[in-house]
Each structure stands twice: as structure tokens, then as C-alpha cells.
Amino acid sequence: MHCVGGRIYVQLPNSSTPIDIRILENVSVTLDCGHLVTPSFERRNLNAVWKLRRRSFDGDLESNPLVFIPGTRNNGIEMFGNNGEFLRVANPTLASRIEPSNVGEFICEYNDHNIYKVDINIIGFSPVINRAGMLPSNSIRIGTNICIDPQSPVPVVRVVCAQIGSINPEPVSFYTFNNQPINHAYFFISQFSIETGLNNIIHVFPGLLLEYNMQGSLNCVLQNRFGNDSETTKILYSLPNVITVQRSDGTIVPPCPHSDNDLFVSCGDSAPGSAVAWYINGVLQSGNTGSRQRATVSGNYTCVISNVCGSVSNTTFIKDAPTIAPGTGIITNPGNTPVPAGTRTCVSRTGVGARVILVCNLSFNNESVSDVTFSWSTPGGGSQSGSIIAASSIGDYTCTASNQCGSSQATTEVVGRIELIKETGTGIDQIVNIGSRLCLNSGNPVTVNCNADFGTNVTRTWSRNNSVISGVTGSSYNAMLSDVGSTITCAVMNPCGMGSAATQVISQVPVTINGSISALNISDDGCNRPGITNTTADLCPFDGEIVVISCSSNEGYTISGPGGSSTDTPLVIWGFALSDSGIYICRSHNIDCGAAEDSILVSASGVPPLIRANPPGTPTLILPPKRRITGVNIGVNVCLLGHQFVSIDCWTQSGTWPITFTWTAASTGDRVIQYGMFLRVSANDTDVYTCSASNAFGTSTASSRVKGHLNVSLVGVSPQGNRCNQLRRRPHDVDYCAFVGDNLTLSCRVNDPQATTTIMYNRGGSVRGSDISISPVSSFAEGTYLCNATNDCGNSSDILNLRVYDPARIDRQQSLPTPGPNEVVIGAGRSEEPNNVTFGRSVKLFCPFTGIGQADATWLRVQPDGFTAEINTSLAVFSMNNTGNMSVLTISPFTEEFEGTYRCITTNIAGDDAGDVVLQTTIEVIPEWVTSPWSECNKICNGGYRTRNITCVSSVTNMTIDDRFCTAGTEPRTIEQCNIHLCPYQYVVDRWSPCSSTCMGGLRNRTVRCYNVMTQQFIDDSLCMDEGLTRPNTTHACGVGDCPPLYSWLVSHYGPCSVTCGRGTQSRTVTCHNVISELTAPDSFCSNRSKPPVTRECDTGSPCPNADCTGESFLCAAVPSSMCSVAAVRNACCISCNPTTG
Secondary structure (H helix, E strand, O other): OEEOOOEEEEEOOOOOOOEEEEEOOOOEEEEEOHHHOOHHHHHOOOOEEEEEEEEOOOOOEOOOOEEOOOOOEEOOEEEEOOOOOEEEEOOOOOOOOOOOOOOEEEEEEEOOOOEEEEEEEEOOOOOOEOOOOOOOOOOEEOOOOEEEOOOOOOOOEEEEEEEOOOOOOOOEEEEEEOOEEOOOOOEEEEEOOOOOOOEEEEEEOHHHHHHOOOOEEEEEEEEEOOEEEEEEEEEEEOOOOOOEEEOOOOOEOOOOOOOOOOOEEEOOOOOOOOEEEEEEOOEEOOOOOOOEEEOOOOEEEEEEEEEOOEEEEEEEEEOOOOOEOOOOOEEOOOOOOOEEOOOEEEEOOOOOOOOEEEEOOEOOOOOOOOOOEEEEEEHHHEEEEOOEEEEOOOEEEEEEEEEOOEEEEEEEEEEEOOEEOOOOOEEEOOOEEOOOEEEOOOOOOEEEEOOEEEOOOOEEEEEEOOEEOOOOOOOEEEEOHHHOOOEEEEEEEEOOEEEEEEEEEEOOOOEEEEEEEOOOOOOOOOOOOOOOOOOOOOEOOOOOOOEEEEEEEOOOEEEEEOOEEEEOOOEEEOOOOHHHOEEEEEEEOOOOOOOOEEEEEEOOOOOOOEEEOOOOOOOOEEOOOOOOEEEEEOOOOEEEOOOOEEEEEOEEEEOOOOOEEEEEEHHHOOOOOEEOOEEEEEHHHOEEEEEEEEEOOEEEEEEEEEEEOOOEEEEEEOOOOOHHHHOOOOOOOOOEEEEOOOOEEEEEEEOOOOOEEEEEEOOOOEEEOOEEEEOOOOHHHOEEEEEEEEEOOEEEEEEEEEEEEEEEEEOOOOOOOOOOOOEEEEEOOOOOOOEEEEOOOEEEEEEEEEEEOOOEEEEEEEOOOOOEEEOOOOOOOEEEEEEOOEEEEEEOOOOHHHOEEEEEEEEEOOEEEEEEEEEEEEOOOOEEEEEOOOOOOOOOOOOEEEEOOEEEEEOOOOOEOOHHHOOOOOOOOOEEEEOOOOOOEEEEEOOOOOOOOOOOOEEEEOOEEEEEOOOOEEEOHHHHHHOOOOOOOOEEEEOOOOOOOOEEEEEOOOOOOOOOOOEEEEEOOEEEEEOOOOOEEOHHHHOOOOOOOOEEEEEOOOOOOEOOEOOOOHHHHHOOHHHHHOHHHHHHOOOOOOOOOO
């Protein structure tokens, strides 16, 4: 229904669905729900209740209705009529921001809870944004775009969003930035008054937007319940001037093409509303308007970004990696011409050609290849930079050309020109270099070397008398006697040239020396004649005989010896004497290969020496302890004590003098330790000493042994060590301890390795030798052992007392006795699992133990905290018996009190052992079902039921056990019918009434009456109660949701501004009141709702004059008052920050 003027009478519909009435303001309305009142209603004295859910400023209906009281007026609304069935609404108006409305949903209720509704609404006008009116100074209108310069942003921009004229209802304003509610950290809203209606200023702070990278659309919306209007200002940055090269994942990379085609040029995230265009080498890429361009070729990539703020372009260059153009082949004589990298070339060790120029050329060198650096790796681990270098050493020179996009390499091999190592002169039976002569005199092979002092990658060819020697290509050749008279040539070649040299193989001329005695046949050397004792001589003349020494040779020669010398003629000794005896040498005069030699021994007649020594088997001489020194003849062995000395004499019984005497010792070999016929030795110098007597005709030797007295030590050796140190206490008079099972060796250590040793032990046995092995050790090995050592000097002995132990151990394998009646037998340490013992039985815990060394045992009980405690044998249930190597703990009778862990500990001097027994009780079960008595019947008539419990118990202990022990399917019944006869009375109920409230706290009712089944009549309730019947409920709670509060905040209009210039404050009253009685209440009654603000800032629009303040920037109008606490802001904005100054 719509109405434009006058007065309206409305009859509410016979329905809870509201009707809608749209009218202009100040049109009175009378609402009538009395036509619904019938005479039956009047008889029931029904009264109407009127409520109003007011329409708020934004058009929504309040949740808490206003209740009207008959005979009173509330904001021009009056309730009248006999039953309050009429409601007059005079001059309805819309709500403003601060005033309640008198339009909305009117509800008429009667106390029978019937509801009737009508909705009164005002026809109004939608707001329109002012797009052409006057503006405050230094501001722009909404819809004007803002361009922010990132380099120098202005402090603040004021954007005006104002409505045209004044309308009712007054619109509300909404502000969004990029479709989200604005953040007041970056925007500030204020109001001004230069036109009527809603006028707001949005203060934009570009610096903050830049700091947090925020740009986009600022939207202002004016709205009331009749419509809205909106306008947008775009806030954009001045376009960025940055361009990067990156992968698809955004990683910044060098501007180089990638084989995986994953390279992009990016000009950053384009601003909202901007357009992007890409150019590659000046050609527009029409298919791409995004912020990235895929880079697949080298060249210039240009990004052009345009928006309302202008346009900007930037260019980057995609580079190529350099590629070296390698040379080929070899340049043997480059001179000063650079040799390209990759080409082989030659260099000399010295002089011309000892230096070459190397250059690194690129295959192409245009603008796509830039920033190239060149580096060379040189022989020996060196390096040089630059594209051109000088090389003087042989080896590989590798050039690397690189830029940020990659690199390439090429290698030049510098080969040395060959310079052979040649020699002159002659080598005799020694290694020579090619070029020199070689004399083979010994007949053994000799090496000829053919080495190059400079030059690489060489090959060799060997030839004999210009014929190639097959199979020889190395740097040396072994010359043999078959090469004598030949010329051996070595030719060395490489890509840079060849060198060769030759060696002539020669040998020396042999000579032969002979001797003769004039008185004898020329073939008789005279050495077999009587009286001649020297059988090693080549010629044996007597004194006075004529001796001739001759030499045969193809060259000149010289003969020399004790009897004289002769050149190129035989040597004649006219009257031979003993002094002429000796070696005579013939030496040739060869110049190239050295002199050849031959010799003979010419000796006169004589007698070799013979030492007078004691014969073998002479008894060893043992000096008495009190005698310090004695003399003995060579051949006698001597035993000395530590303080004694002996002098050994070496006499000869025959021999031609002069005779030389030398002494040696067995420990020092052939080295002579003393000259002369006598040697003095102490007991510290035990050894075998030999005397040698020598003359021109032979040598005689004899020896004596000097020994010290025997020193014997019997020791034990075992990987487990001496166990005496591991015992709880070390035993007395025991030298060595071992455990059963150890590996032991008894070793008899003697200072004379030739002494005879025997080890004897106390059981009557003996072993010859220095060691006896006992492995493994058993108890039978215990006892006393004696080592006896014997040599020429006598005998000595040592004793070792061996004690054998076995650490105490629990015997976990020993058989246990058979348990008796009602008895359980368990062994200690045999299982970690609990042992179940039937309640009331006797338990015997056996702990058999072993060990050598008086072992004993005891029982402990392990507490729940892990500590142990002694068994309280004073309790009759415990008894302990230790007999021999067995300990028995008896627990009888066994009950739950004695469950737990029992530990047997056995101990002796060598160690201990422990074994646990875990005991827990178990009950012998004979299951059966047991029932409880039946319960009372739940009804006294009409058929009820009664129940009982069943339990599975053990008939032995009468204790409850798990149901699974009793046989399933044999359970007794647990429920049965009872009192199946009919009841004479019963309760009858009506339907529930409607809920008394639409919110929580309402009630529903019904009628409950007692009924006689036989007579079919309602009777007094007491008869049903006497039968024990339970009366059904007559009420129950209903309603959904919280009920509206009884108290709310009531606000007044804001008063005038507190100042006449600058900025001040406005205040208003805010009170708590009862929504029904509209009476004022304490603020605590409204504590469930936030209290509206009492004051707000106001701006008169007129600055205050100040003698110290000469003015301020227009930007200060946007500065919040909270920032005036900063001195710099307060001084710059002296007017805005001091509104009361005038």
C-alpha cells in the first residue's frame, strides 16, 4: 500500500504475515486490530498488546521491540480503545543517525498469543554524489586520479566525497580501497561544511602507501535505504623504470639465453590500470601485454608501460656466450705472427724461435657478445690474462673466453724443437750418452742413452751401421760384445724437426803374464818341490834362483812387482830372495779403452802359523767366587761372576815370522776388536772370542767362550692378565691368579739361550723347554711350578705359585627336584616371564650355584622402585635354607601379598651373579552363574517387567571372575513379565498448547486427567495416584534464542563545538534506560552493550590567529590531532594543533 498525504486508517490482517504500507513523511496512521475482537473474546476479557520494532537509519528493523502502555504517548504514538485495540501514529518520520524513528513493524498481540502485523515505511530519495560543486582549498574531487611519484611523494592528498543537497533519510558513507574496507592507518576521514548534506574528506598519505606497496582504486559510496551513488579515484604510482632478467620462478639471473627456454625479461608488476607493450630489436610483440617477455634470442628487449600517469620505457640486452675460433694444424716457424689458439706451434730452448705469440680469436664479435674476458692457463699451473700472450715454455696453453653468459676454450700445444744430449770422449764399461765412444772391456752389456734436452712428443729410431735395429724405440740401447766394431746411431724426431748422433763401440787389447825358473823346465812352476808349503802361488823359487817374468801383448806394456819393473821386455831377477815374493803385474799401454792387466803370485818357501790351543772337550773353567782374575789359554771356556775378569792367551807353536794376531767377537762379526796375543774380558762381556794368527804363508784360528752365571725367571702370560689384581682382595703368597677357562702360558726366561730348561709342577710332572701352555685353565692347574735351567756354568731355578679361581655363578641348567603335593618348584634366573602360582600353595625357589673360592648365596626382594630389601624371615611364611652349593627360599602359603620379584645373589672372592624369579598369584577357577533376587515389578497392572543380575563366579573362592570363564548360552534369564492384569484407571493427556514466548523462557501447557477404563469416565486424580500411576508432566519449557534486553543506551544530539575557531570538541548525553518504562537506570544495567562515545572532535573551518604562528600548509588539515604531540608537527601546523589559540 502506498500513500502520499493525509491520514490513513488501517485494519490489520487476520494473519501474522505483515502488510507493507509506504507513505510520505508526516502522514498520520491509525492502526486497528479491534475488528478481530469477537464477543467470545470480550467475555474472556482479552486485551491487546502493541509493540514496535523500529526501523534504524540503515533500514534494518531493531531486534528489541518497543512495548506501548495504554493511555500514554511515546514519540507521537498513542494506544487507545476499550481493549487497547487501536494505535495512532501521528506524523511518522524516518530515523536519523541520532534519533529513533516512529516507523517500522507494528505488532498487535492478544493475551491468547495471536499475532497480527503491519509494516509502515517511508517513501524517500537516494543520495547523489556532488561531482561539480565547490571544493575546499587544496583538495580534489572523488573521481580525480592520483599519481604518486615514488621519488618525492607529497605528504597528503585530500579527496572530497560530498552529496548534493540534504535528503531524508540522510545517507551513510562507505569507503573501500581495492574492494576492501579502508585501513585508517593509511587514510584519514574528516568532515566539512560548505554545502548542505553529507560532506567528507578522505586524507590520502602517499608516503605510507609507497612504503607498503599499495595502489589501486579508492571508492566512496553514499547510501540510504532508497538507493546509493558511488565514485572512484585511482591511486597509481608514477610508472617504474626498472627491468630485470629472471627465470619463470622469479629468480634473478644474468641476461643470457638458456637451453631450457626458461628465461624472461620483466619490467616489474605493472600498476593497476596500466598497459604494457614489448619490443624485441624494435619490433612490437603484439601478442604480449603482460609484465614479462620470454627471451629466446639475443638482442634488445624494450618494455613500455603506460597509464593515466604517463608512460615509461626501459631496455635490456640479452647476450650470447663467446665462442673461440680454434686454429688447426701446426705452425713450425711462426716468427712474430700470432698463432691462433687451438693451433700447434714450435719453440726453441734459446736463441731465435725461443718465444712465440699466441692469440685467442672469437668466432664472431658483434654487440651480442660483450664484456668478454680472456684468461690463459699455462704449463706448470700458471696463468695469464688478455687475448694475446707470449709463450716460451713447452706444454699446453688453454685460452678461456668468458662473459656472464658462459665461456669456451681452445688449447694450443707448444712443442719444443729437439736438442739432443750428446757427449764426446770415451766411456769404459759405463753408461754413456749418444755421441761418445764406448769401450766394452768386461763383456757385460752397457747402456747408451739417447735423450733430448728440449723437445716433446718425440719418437726414436736406432740403427747399427746404418741398418735399423728392430724392436728398439726407447730412449736407451744396451750395447753388447757383438756390437764391438759397430757404429750405433740414434735419430730423434717430433713435429718440429729431427736430431741424430752416433756412438762407436770398441774394446781394449788383452795381455798375458808368465813366469819361469831358469833351473827348471819352462813348464815347471817349482811349487811341487819338497819343502815348499805355499800351494797358492803361481811360481815358487828357492832363494838364489834366477826368475824370468815375461808378458805377451800387441801393444806396449810394463811389468812391475816387488823384485823390480821392466817396459816392453821381460823382467829378470838374478838371485831370488824372500823380499822378492809378491804379485807381479803386466799392464798394456792402450789409450782409448784403458790398460789391460794380468798378474801372477811369486812366493818363497815358508811355514804358516799354528796356534797352541786346548783341545775340544776341555772342561769349562769356573772361578771360585773369591778370585777376581785368572789367565787361560785360548780354547778354554770360562764362567765368570759379576766382579771377575779373565785374560785369554793366544800362543803359536809354529810358523814363519812375522806373524800378526787379531781378535774378533761373535756378536760383532768380522770386525777386529783388538790386536795382540792377549785379550782381557769381564763378566759383562759374555761372548765367543776368536784369535787369528796370520803370516805370509797362512792363518790359524782358535776360540774361547766367556759366560756369566745363569739368571732364571718363571712368569705367567695370559690375554686376561693376572687375575690377582681383579679379586676382591689379593691372596697372600700367590704369584699368579687365573680363572677357570682362561688361556695361560708359564714361561721360563733365562739369560743364556743355550741353557737347558725344565719346568716341573707339584703333581709330579715335568716338561723340557722354556714354556708350558695351560689352555683352558681348570682347577687341576692350581699349584707350585718350578723352572730349572742348566748350562756349563751350573744351574739355577725359580718358583711360581699359581692359584685358580672360578667366579660364583648361578647354575641355571641344574635339574630341580620334583615338586610335592600342593607345591611349586622354580629355579632362579631361568626366565624373565612371571610365574603363576595358585593361591594358597607352597613355593620353593631354588638357587644352585658354583664357584671356586668359598661361594655363598642369599635371597633379596626387589621393591617397586627397583631397590632391594632383605627377606623378613621372622614371618612364618618365609624360610631359607643354604646347604652346600644350594640356597632354597620357601614361601608358604603363597598369597597376593607376596607377589613380586625375588633375587638370588651368589658371591665369592672372584665375582658374583644374580638371578630373578617373578611370582604372581593365580586362582583355580571352577566357574558357575549366580543370580541376584528379582527386582520389584515396574508396573502394578497392564503388564510390566522385573529384572535381576547374573554374575560369573568361581565356586572354589566364591569370587567374581570374567564372564568369559562361564559357558556362553547357559546364562539364567535377566528379565521377565509381571503384573499382566489390566489396570482399572489410567492417565489421559491433551495436546500441548502453543509456546508462550518466541524466545527462550516460554512454556507450553497440556491437560492431564485420570480416566476409569471400565466406566469410560474421567475421575479424580487421587484414584490414579492411589494405584501408584506416575502422572505425566503438564508443562515444559520452549522458545529459541536469547530474549531482547530490558535496558539499552539512549543518546542525545551532539551540542555545539567548544571553540569558535580552529578545532574543538562536541559532547552529548548517553544514559541507560528501561526499554518498556523508558525510565533512566544506572549504567551497570546496560553493561551487556558497549557505551556509545560521549564526545567527538569538531572543526569550525576558521583558523585561529596567533602572534607566533605566521601560517601553516594546507596539508596540516589532514594531520590527526594525535600527531600534534610531535614537536616538528606541532610547529609546522601551529594553527591546526592549537585550535583554542586566538
